[in-house]
Amino acid sequence: MNIFGIGLPEMILIMLVALLIFGPKKLPEIGRSMGKAIKGFQDASREFESEFKREADRLEQTATIVDKPTAQPNPDVATPVAAAVATSSEETKEVTTASDA
Numbered sequence: 524m525n526i527f528g529i530g531l532p533e534m535i536l537i538m539l540v541a542l543l544i545f546g547p548k549k550l551p552e553i554g555r556s557m558g559k560a561i562k563g564f565q566d567a568s569r570e571f572e573s574e575f576k577r578e579a580d581r582l583e584q585t586a587t588i589v590d591k592p593t594a595q596p597n598p599d600v601a602t603p604v605a606a607a608v609a610t611s612s613e614e615t616k617e618v619t620t621a622s623d624a
Contacts, residue, residue, distance in 0.1 A: 529537075542550055 541553075545553060
């Protein structure tokens with residue numbers, strides 16, 4: 524059994540020293556308060572981790588939205604500028620053809 528790099532003999536020694544220092548009545552209270560502190564730390568750690576994941580997912584979604592390609596213009600649909608250019612070039616062709624004749 525190896526917990527935090529401490530073997531069973533070391534754990535027994537630590538427990539005996541704690542028992543001698545704090546006494547049999549105080550030791551359960553200290554154990555309870557340490558347990559509550561560790562549980563509070565674990566809860567805070569889980570809260571931080573879930574908040575971090577939520578924020579990372581939110582940033583990933585916004586990056587995906589920004590990276591999406593914009594709508595490409597449909598060549599079958601004439602825009603007013605394209606129609607004006609087409610009309611202008613047809614008129615130029617007519618004028619050029621008429622002057623050549």
